[in-house]
Amino acid sequence: MTGRTGTGPIWRRGFSPPPFIPYLVAGDPDLETTADYLKMAARMGVFAVELGIPFSDPTADGPVIQAASQRALRHETALESILGWLSGIPPENLPPLYLMTYFNLFHHMGVERFCREAQRSGRIAGVVIPDLSFEDGACYRPVFRAYGINLVGFVSPTTSPARARKIVRESRGFVYYVGLMGTTGSALTLTDETRRIVRDLRQWTSLPVCVGFGISSGAIAREILEFADGVIVGSRLVQDEREPDRWKKTFEEFVLSAGKGKG
Amino acid sequence: MKGGLTSSSMRRKGTPVLPDIRGYFGEFGGRFVSETLMSALLELEKSFREAWREKAFRDEFRETLADYSGRPTPLYFAESLSRETGGAEIWLKREDLNHTGAHKITNAIGQALLARRMGKSRLIAETGAGQHGVATATVAARLGFECQIYMGSEDVRRQALNVFRMKLLGSGVCPVETGGKTLKDAISEALRDWSRTVRTTHYLLGTAFGPHPFPLIVRSFQSVIGQEVRRQILAKKGRLPDMLVACVGGGSNAMGLFHPFIGDESVNMFGVEAGGRSITPGEHAARFAGGSVGVLQGTRTFVLQNPDGQIENTHSVSAGLDYSAVGPELAYYRETGRITFDWVGDDEALEAFQRLSRTEGIIPALESSHAIAYGVRLARSMSPGQIVVINLSGRGDKDVMEVSRILESKGEAGS
Numbered sequence: 001m002t003g004r005t006g007t008g009p010i011w012r013r014g015f016s017p018p019p020f021i022p023y024l025v026a027g028d029p030d031l032e033t034t035a036d037y038l039k040m041a042a043r044m045g046v047f048a049v050e051l052g053i054p055f056s057d058p059t060a061d062g063p064v065i066q067a068a069s070q071r072a073l074r075h076e077t078a079l080e081s082i083l084g085w086l087s088g089i090p091p092e093n094l095p096p097l098y099l100m101t102y103f104n105l106f107h108h109m110g111v112e113r114f115c116r117e118a119q120r121s122g123r124i125a126g127v128v129i130p131d132l133s134f135e136d137g138a139c140y141r142p143v144f145r146a147y148g149i150n151l152v153g154f155v156s157p158t159t160s161p162a163r164a165r166k167i168v169r170e171s172r173g174f175v176y177y178v179g180l181m182g183t184t185g186s187a188l189t190l191t192d193e194t195r196r197i198v199r200d201l202r203q204w205t206s207l208p209v210c211v212g213f214g215i216s217s218g219a220i221a222r223e224i225l226e227f228a229d230g231v232i233v234g235s236r237l238v239q240d241e242r243e244p245d246r247w248k249k250t251f252e253e254f255v256l257s258a259g260k261g262k263g
Numbered sequence: 264m265k266g267g268l269t270s271s272s273m274r275r276k277g278t279p280v281l282p283d284i285r286g287y288f289g290e291f292g293g294r295f296v297s298e299t300l301m302s303a304l305l306e307l308e309k310s311f312r313e314a315w316r317e318k319a320f321r322d323e324f325r326e327t328l329a330d331y332s333g334r335p336t337p338l339y340f341a342e343s344l345s346r347e348t349g350g351a352e353i354w355l356k357r358e359d360l361n362h363t364g365a366h367k368i369t370n371a372i373g374q375a376l377l378a379r380r381m382g383k384s385r386l387i388a389e390t391g392a393g394q395h396g397v398a399t400a401t402v403a404a405r406l407g408f409e410c411q412i413y414m415g416s417e418d419v420r421r422q423a424l425n426v427f428r429m430k431l432l433g434s435g436v437c438p439v440e441t442g443g444k445t446l447k448d449a450i451s452e453a454l455r456d457w458s459r460t461v462r463t464t465h466y467l468l469g470t471a472f473g474p475h476p477f478p479l480i481v482r483s484f485q486s487v488i489g490q491e492v493r494r495q496i497l498a499k500k501g502r503l504p505d506m507l508v509a510c511v512g513g514g515s516n517a518m519g520l521f522h523p524f525i526g527d528e529s530v531n532m533f534g535v536e537a538g539g540r541s542i543t544p545g546e547h548a549a550r551f552a553g554g555s556v557g558v559l560q561g562t563r564t565f566v567l568q569n570p571d572g573q574i575e576n577t578h579s580v581s582a583g584l585d586y587s588a589v590g591p592e593l594a595y596y597r598e599t600g601r602i603t604f605d606w607v608g609d610d611e612a613l614e615a616f617q618r619l620s621r622t623e624g625i626i627p628a629l630e631s632s633h634a635i636a637y638g639v640r641l642a643r644s645m646s647p648g649q650i651v652v653i654n655l656s657g658r659g660d661k662d663v664m665e666v667s668r669i670l671e672s673k674g675e676a677g678s
Contacts, residue, residue: 056574057448057574059296060297078571079571103558104559107558130298132295133301134301136285156301159301159302163302181458181462
């Protein structure tokens with residue numbers, strides 16, 4: 001697993017795998033299905049999967065992911081249980097994994113303990129924590145780094161250029177550009193602003209700059225991939241999570257679109 | 264009012280300036296929000312600090328409080344209640360006499376003036392009991408803001424009268440159906456709205472909670488409560504009170520009363536949380552009795568959570584105290600031992616609701632009834648001549664229907 005999910009960026013520009021990061025809610029509709037989806041993502045060779053750990057109060061998420069989180073909370077989806085569950089899955093059936101959830105779950109487990117367990121599992125490339133601000137994250141960044149867990153930095157349309165430079169400098173794994181103002185699942189419309197900001201970010205870092213929030217179709221994904229390194233697709237996929245056939249079809253469409261985008 | 268609205272005790276030597284530059288009170292506080300909201304919080308902090316330094320801004324705030332809300336509110340000696348209780352003198356800070364019936368209007372006025380200064384055109388707010396929603400809708404009407412209030416659907420049911428008031432004042436009211444359908448869920452929904460609309464909208468948070476700088480801003484505006492109490496009790500009794508009592512939901516009426524006395528060692532302070540039906544998960548909102556340190560809705564503080572770190576739902580007869588977390592500054596002062604916390608259950612609060620109505624002809628809000636119950640308990644154990652000041656944070660008109668329903672179901676109506 002090291003090479004792929006160890007420290008440092010998990011891919012570099014000029015990549016071959018589809019520049020597409022699907023987001024799944026662990027345990028929606030159940031963990032067996034999640035494992036199945038992860039296996040498929042691994043087989044397709046996507047850059048990474050964002051694996052959402054359900055939290056009771058997902059303030060950055062829209063209705064689709066809120067509802068999925070509520071469903072998933074009925075299963076064994078505590079942060080610690082998920083680490084244990086992942087350890088039982090053969091590494092070849094897992095894509096590079098970024099755990100995505102709200103800071104309270106890490107805080108509650110203890111950031112250092114989480115990092116130790118995550119490192120031991122050999123399954124975790126990094127974490128995406130929407131409510132850990134750059135400032136509050138300062139005291140935790142050294143801990144994540146010491147254990148080789150990438151802490152992904154967020155930039156949004158409201159981030160000032162000076163602030164964005166600082167954030168991308170401290171980011172690890174990739175840079176998450178929040179393509180729209182709002183919660184997950186709203187509809188993204190591409191503007192010149194998005195293009196300009198992503199172009200700036202790519203000048204300031206060698207990490208891949210990925211755009212997420214509101215990517216609802218392969219067509220939008222393709223358009224974004226003309227200027228960004230990757231797309232993160234959440235609600236559009238989570239919407240189909242309960243129906244494996246549908247999910248797989250949507251997933252394949254995005255993989256195909258992402259592949260074409262690099263032409 | 265010499266020295267403006269800043270308390271002299273804030274400036275006392277040896278008292279640390281809190282929150283610190285990162286928005287922390289010791290290890291509590293911070294700004295645990297998505298990056299989309301960070302620029303708004305940074306702008307808000309800058310605007311607030313600038314405005315608060317300006318005499319013109321403070322004057323407009325003070326004049327609005329006086330002419331529109333009716334400040335100063337009286338500090339009233341509850342002679343009859345004191346006699347019935349036996350023990351210390353019980354004094355009530357009559358925040359219920361504010362325009363719209365609670366202390367909430369003070370913060371709403373302050374933040375609305377700030378929002379106007381920042382050029383925002385729209386206000387959003389969360390509300391539990393509906394008092395903060397009504398206060399926000401009121402200032403929005405007066406200052407010409409578009410306004411949207413988020414309220415848990417369980418609270419919409421319990422506080423139907425306040426829902427009508429908000430609509431009458433021209434605000435939209437959005438019932439929130441997620442989670443426990445109470446205050447916590449309303450805050451999450453307001454945060455979601457704010458992340459969509461942050462460029463034009465000010466989130467008028469109603470309590471000394473949430474991400475920095477909200478705890479600082481709300482406490483600063485509400486401190487007028489304690490400043491008045493200090494002046495009033497000195498004028499009437501020539502000395503400071505022995506005990507201060509306030510109910511604690513997020514903490515705005517408590518911090519407002521306590522903050523100007525933090526440096527006065529002779530003044531003891533008690534925060535009263537909602538004990539609900541019992542101190543078991545899901546049945547109460549006593550964060551210090553059943554909670555642990557966590558991060559929720561922008562701040563690191565005491566939170567009711569399960570062994571996995573998921574936030575627990577709460578219960579209290581009073582919608583305004585029905586909340587899983589507590590303001591970070593109160594968590595800090597609990598840790599330093601400056602403020603003592605305890606809880607009062609539903610039944611004892613209902614009893615105090617009726618007792619104050621009967622003895623003083625004042626119907627208190629169910630939130631404030633928790634403080635009344637505890638203040639009576641304290642007074643009973645104290646000697647005559649000692650002084651307890653209870654913050655009567657709101658009036659109970661909004662609660663009479665709900666209390667009538669509860670008492671009827673218990674077979675106590677009219678007994």
